[in-house]
Amino acid sequence: MTAVEDEVRHIETGPAPTRYARGWHCLGLIRDFTDGKPHQIKAFGQKLVVFAGEDGNVNVLDAYCRHMGGDLSQGEVKGNEIACPFHDWRWGGDGRCKSIPYARRVPLRARTAAWPTMVQDGMLFVWNDPEGNPPPADAAIPKIAGYEDPEWTDWVWYTTTIEGANCREIVDNVVDMAHFFYVHYSFPTYFKNIFEGHVATQIMNGVGREDVARPQAAGSDAPKNKGTSSTASYYGPSFMIDDLTYHYEDGNDVPSVLINCHYPIDENSFVLQYGVMVKKLPGLDDEAATGMARKMGDFIRLGFEQDVEIWRNKARIENPLLCEEDGPVYQLRRWYEQFYVDVGEVQAEMTDRFEFEIDTTKPNAAWRREVEENIARRNAAQQEQPV
Structure with missing residues (x-):
């Protein structure tokens, strides 16, 4: 037996990446997020809040309020905004603070991270990109022909x-x-x-x-x-x-x-x-x-x-x-x-x-x-x- 044949191969484990993949990620079925309540999702190393406003649009924001750190997923959906349970700051789906009930004006920098979303074939997707770029057309996920076809079951x-x-x-x-x-x-x-x-x-x-x-x-x-x-x-x-x-x-x-x-x-x-x-x-x-x-x-x-x-x-x-x-x-x-x-x-x-x-x-x-x-x-x- 040669030295090469007798050599023990060692496993190279390597650390798991701390960066999260660029692309569309499915958070689940849309029907589970449209009950008018905020939903907590832990993803990409942080906490997110998912909520649907009265207009039916489903939004995904960072969960922690930029005011004093309240957890928006413990708050309340009011109209088309998510209200922080700590001081009632109202955040829109675009990440901007829309109103502060006790304040004369909203600070110009009152903005949090909003995640691009997509609803397709009964599923809710969120776009993640560490560079902050919007989703390009060539990253699209094809539609499923049988969805909503009466000859097929639901999910x-x-x-x-x-x-x-x-x-x-x-x-x-x-x-x-x-x-x-x-x-x-x-x-x-x-x-x-x-x-x-x-x-x-x-x-x-x-x-x-x-x-x-x-x-x-x-x-x-x-x-x-x-x-x-x-x-x-x-x-x-x-x-x-x-x-x-x-x-x-x-x-x-x-x-x-x-x-x-x-x-x-x-x-x-x-x-x-x-x-x-x-x-x-x-x-x-x-x-x-x-x-x-x-x-x-x-x-x-x-x-x-x-x-x-x-x-x-x-x-x-x-x-x-x-x-x-x-x-x-x-x-x-x-x-x-x-x-x-x-x-x-x-x-x-x-x-x-x-x-x-x-x-x-x-x-x-x-x-x-x-x-x-x-x-x-x-x-x-x-x-x-x-x-």
């Missing part, structure tokens, strides 16, 4: 907070073909990545493992699932749209849209959100179709919970040791880096088109043998059980 939505991990962990999954077998119990039979501009895409077909008990996405009474086909794209650093289709033995395909999105709380924690909407099968009423979406969402939640357990216990690693079938991890991270540098520092290698398709022949052959061996051992153990 079934899930939220969970991840402590002790940077949000890069979830983005790494874009290229991680092998973890779908070990963590999510699926054979990826086709796997390809495309990165270009601000979009990173994963194209995958898969079938379930027969040696692992897995709940049916559409319920136990549904026909057996034959597999899935998925085209999932991150539009910017934190918002993924997955056109996901479940294929069943009765010949019916169930198209769905899966949203996978997150926003950072700080450098070592983030809020993970995901939602699913499903195209209604013929003969299903709204209630039954929504129930099907809920079952599918609960099934997807199991997969995310498995990911979360990994993230909470793994090491941050800057120099992963890779084999050929691990996918373009370093290329993905170069793509991801564009959101953490100033716009003027974005390099062509971060945005130029890159394609990579993994040959799944060897992994699937090895995994098929493993599954068959597991089934054989399980059957033998059952035969040895006393009657």
